[in-house]
Ligand SMILES: Nc1ncnc2c1ncn2[C@@H]1O[C@H](COP(=O)(O)OP(=O)(O)OP(=O)(O)O)[C@@H](O)[C@H]1O
């Protein structure tokens with residue numbers, strides 16, 4: 011370099027890197043947008059979402075029409091429409107929030123690891139695109155899908171405002187919370203996608219992370235407040251901290267607590283103004299908080315991707331011990347350290363008679379032992395804080411983890427079960443497998459059993475959690491039986507449907523999305539519709555409505571587990587006596603025998619459906635794989 | 640051993656295999672050659688019972704792929720063009736996995752796995768993770784995998800693709816060794832010369848249709864007939880004129896397919912003879928009649944690549 015030439019600024023590449031045009035809307039963005047524009051499923055999904063919104067709104071209007079009668083004065087009708095408008099806005103905001111929070115990790119979970127599976131990642135990494143650009147434009151293209159979904163709801167929300175009674179800030183606040191949550195979910199999904207081997211695993215991990223953020227942070231805040239104000243002298247936090255205690259009060263303000271969790275913030279936006287909550291600081295805070303987390307997740311994603319890039323492309327990843335061996339060999343002056351192919355070795359195991367099953371049940375949810383340990387430690391930490399902070403006889407202590415955990419079980423079952431089969435197709439191993447003497451039955455059954463076995467972690471944690479509460483003699487042990495049976499239902503059912511969809515659709519991401527859609531339809535959309543139809547509208551008379559409500563709830567794992575926990579509470583002090591247990595259902599209170607039968611029946615129905623789906627997979631096996639008899 | 644008659648397979652509008660008939664005797668190495676997208680893999684998948692034929696029939700060892708899939712699967716070893724690997728298994732486990740999938744008795748599996756590892760020279764890699772094998776090793780592992788149940792027929796889809804010259808030779812000797820053990824092999828490739836030395840017969844396929852079937856020598860003979868000869872004339876002042884008259888004289892002969900001056904080389908004419916034309920003397924007469932004096936007369940040896948290009952251009956038939 012000659013002296014007169016200005017030294018190129020070190021900042022220049024950074025600035026170039028962060029130029030929003032290439033950062034978010036570079037070639038990857040355009041490619042991804044074009045591909046998604048070609049997919050029929052994307053349009054079907056959007057139309058279904060629009061239909062759902064339209065259904066919610068029109069049913070609500072219809073109900074007003076009905077209830078005000080046909081001969082009422084127009085002003086009375088407008089009056090009731092005004093009363094209804096806030097209800098509609100709130101329900102649309104919630105539907106939008108749930109849809110965006112659930113969709114974001116699905117959309118981004120596969121973004122990077124699918125490229126890795128398709129072996130296109132190395133190609134991508136050799137282009138001048140930086141990891142930050144790759145991550146951001148992948149995120150932007152998925153986010154564009156989410157924004158389109160958010161835009162679908164906007165006309166409805168603004169239209170409803172015409173009737174008055176809804177503040178513009180509510181709509182702004184709700185949309186802002188939904189959108190920033192979507193950005194957060196998408197970013198976390200990308201982060202895990204850069205690390206995980208499969209899109210579904212990344213999505214699932216992102217869901218767990220979201221659940222942790224949404225429920226864990228407010229719980230942590232409440233715990234701190236509880237300790238800060240503990241009645242026991244000496245147990246209060248300032249006393250514990252002694253001379254290190256700060257001057258300001260250690261209490262976490264309510265608005266911070268609400269802002270730390272998007273669903274709580276949306277709850278405050280929906281219902282809080284009546285009780286005088288500081289709505290604005292809550293929703294602005296929640297939005298900023300989500301964006302901050304997104305920024306962190308995107309940074310982690312870029313760092314992970316850079317690490318992938320640094321490792322010589324395509325070279326196998328070495329374990330720590332192998333790296334150490336490698337270094338030692340190099341230090342010893344060994345010109346060519348041990349060949350890496352030789353390094354990636356371990357003692358071979360003996361394969362059992364049913365090879366697919368043998369391999370399936372050795373597939374773990376966690377890619378490494380370290381991750382399993384980290385997950386266990388994390389859970390222990392959270393549980394520990396909870397047990398310390400909340401009285402063991404609080405219902406919330408038992409209930410909140412059970413409800414969140416059951417939802418995670420459903421999501422996990424929906425996402426994981428299709429992986430086994432479709433990934434076999436994606437890894438191109440299916441052809442080789444289909445030319446062996448393995449029967450379709452053996453293949454389908456192994457995949458299904460493997461999928462069921464992979465899902466042990468969350469149910470086990472929940473059972474241990476309830477076990478602790480039972481051990482403190484706060485709840486009857488029968489709850490453990492009920493919960494085990496309840497968890498089994500959706501796991502078997504969604505594993506069955508997952509295997510069927512994986513056979514039916516070529517791509518694992520399609521299969522797991524369809525399976526997830528099925529779960530949402532059954533356990534989210536259907537209950538909402540039931541609520542609107544029979545709760546709000548009273549269609550078909552009271553008795554029919556009650557029957558439908560019962561049917562809906564009796565097949566709903568979240569409700570079943572909540573009632574099981576509630577019903578068994580506080581009765582253990584009478585010994586093992588079962589006669590006092592009392593389970594609350596919409597129509598009547600059930601005794602323990604009736605409830606147990608109900609739980610078994612509900613799970614039985616779900617297992618039956620799962621087996622039917624597996625049977626369908628068997629019968630259609632030849633058609634969908636092309637294999638001749 | 641393999642009998643394909645009037646086989647047709649369509650994917651939507653595209654006819655991947657079009658009225659294909661092939662017959663392969665037991666103990667043969669059949670080379671299945673064609674350009675990209677010709678339908679080689681599709682044909683092999685039909686034989687491996689992975690795709691159902693739309694019409695026509697395919698039989699392996701007198702068993703029909705339509706109805707007797709299970710029996711056929713025991714008799715064939717199919718190695719797909721893209722070999723997927725389970726990245727959580729070692730070489731040994733991978734082979735055991737397929738031994739179990741073929742329901743080989745448990746006690747025998749160890750020795751069978753050792754045997755095929757020995758045969759494919761992979762014994763040293765026994766405990767290596769499958770995902771960390773090099774391309775050549777994984778290709779050999781693919782062959783080891785199809786041998787595990789000792790099938791009579793091997794369907795190998797481009798076993799040598801991506802291999803370096805040395806590994807190609809090793810692969811070739813491995814396949815020859817397998818044929819010596821009495822197996823029937825159907826091996827696909829884009830490259831004729833790769834198969835020339837080991838195949839007892841070849842079939843050339845283009846756009847789903849068989850355009851040649853027979854021995855390598857037959858294939859040679861078919862293209863050899865259409866021989867090319869370079870005629871170099873002695874330099875002269877009016878060479879361009881002489882060349883023009885010689886070319887028109889040659890063109891007039893019905894035994895000559897074409898005669899063209901070679902660009903950039905004054906006085907050189909490229910003559911292509913009609914198929915299977917044995918005579919050469921008339922060329923001399925024609926050149927002299929055209930007023931040229933011959934400096935050299937060079938028959939161009941037909942190499943296999945040319946033959947392949949010609950055959951697949953539809954130059955024959
Ligand atoms: N599953 C499929 N769906 C649709 N078209 C297919 C499918 N498989 C193959 N084809 C088409 O059938 C034709 C023949 O493909 P095939 O894979 O048999 O060719 P090939 O001779 O093996 O080519 P190559 O040398 O590239 O491997 C191609 O045009 C291909 O695009």
Ligand SMILES: [Mg+2]
Nearest residue numbers: 679680720796
């Ligand atoms: Mg092919």
